[in-house]
Amino acid sequence: MGKLSSVLKKWTDTSLVLRILIGLVIGAVLGLAVPAWTGIGILGHIFVSALKAIAPLLVAFLVASSISKAHGGLGPRFRTVVVLYLVATLVAAAVAVAGSFIFPVTLTLEDAASGAAPGGLADVFRNLLTKMVMNPIQAVAEANYIGILFWAIIIGIALKITGSETAIRVVSEISEVITLAVKWIIQFAPFGILGLVYSAVSESGLEIFTIYGKLLLLLVGCMLASVLIFNPLISFIAMRRNPYPLLFTCLKESGINAFFTRSSAANIPINMALCEKLGIEEDFYSVSIPLGATVNMNGAAVTITVMSLAVAHTLGIEVSFASALFLSVIATLGACGASGVAGGSLLLIPMACSFFGIGNDVAMQAVAIGFIIGVVQDSVETAVNSSGDVFFTATAEYRSNRKKN
Secondary structure, eight states: OHHHHHHHHHHHHSOHHHHHHHHHHHHHHHHHHOTTOGGGGHHHHHHHHHHHHHHHHHHHHHHHHHHHHOOSOOHHHHHHHHHHHHHHHHHHHHHHHHHHHHSOOOOOOOSOOOOOOOSSHHHHHHHHHHHHTSOHHHHHHTTOHHHHHHHHHHHHHHHHHHTOHHHHHHHHHHHHHHHHHHHHHHTTHHHHHHHHHHHHHHHHTTHHHHHSHHHHHHHHHHHHHIIIIIHHHHHHHHHOSOOHHHHHHHIIIIIHHHHHHOOHHHHHHHHHHHHHHTTOOHHHHHHHHHHHHHHOOHHHHHHHHHHHHHHHHHTTOOOOHHHHHHHHHHHHHHHHTOTTSTTHHHHTHHHHHGGGTOOHHHHHHHHHHHHHTHHHHHHHHHHHHHHHHHHHHHHHHHHHHHHHO
């Protein structure tokens, strides 16, 4: 028993990022060497499913507990982080517009795809408001973070007003128990990443880069420009210090995991653990992180903009730069409503295309192409979105501390 405890201690003491990188390499090698051993991929499925299952409970109790115990002073930080999220998403969409004009891409449009997509921004916001007031138990069961946030905030405020110490303590203790369970699950991340990488490599190989290479380069290039150049610029303006050490920490400890899980929901516990490591106040990050999973959608805004302009270029539609910039605003608002939906950013392409008078049947063909390249596009998009949640949460915290000092 003592030997087992010693092994477990060595395992937990070793850097999680190092363990994940080892799992990544082993998964890639196995994917190329023995692609028929499909059972290895189940490790990734189990890991992602476990994080997705626990994340709604973590958010619900942590937010309710944090608000019930909050002592004030959080308002300015929340305002700052919301502004940072929205500005960064708008800038990402504008970068995608510029990239699409400098390096125009055309698509091969053949068979129309099938699927349901919102008809316009009104539909997006209607769905958003409907999700907000969903039955709270159903919201947790369906991982509807808009609804979870709404009800957790309401319950947290109610607990604070009633002042029931027993109820507040119970909610707080449940929150601590769930947080401990999440930490245990995160320790298995290297095995999960191994399985996820194995599945991706064994199923897709490297062919995806040769078929849609130019489109992928434009999408990934715009996302990387956003996360490596413009997000740090926004952060520097806000906190007046070198943002790159913080950025690289977020990319290393949040972005890598998000890239392979391809799920912002699954990455919420990872982001919260990183915020704790960075010394950010729990009352703040317990709300700002799940909020970021809803409104901080840089990658989604890039995807919507690039794919929509690619369809327009394919059809020979003249798009003025002013119209394209207005498209970036539409993409920003639409991206904020895309969270929690499988392939959410892709399903909003028809809405953006309708701005140029492009029919749904044609636009849905671009959606189909998006799902084909999703193994890369969605991975980078999730990494950009999720790591940005921690990056801007920390920026808002450091800005607040600078003003206090």
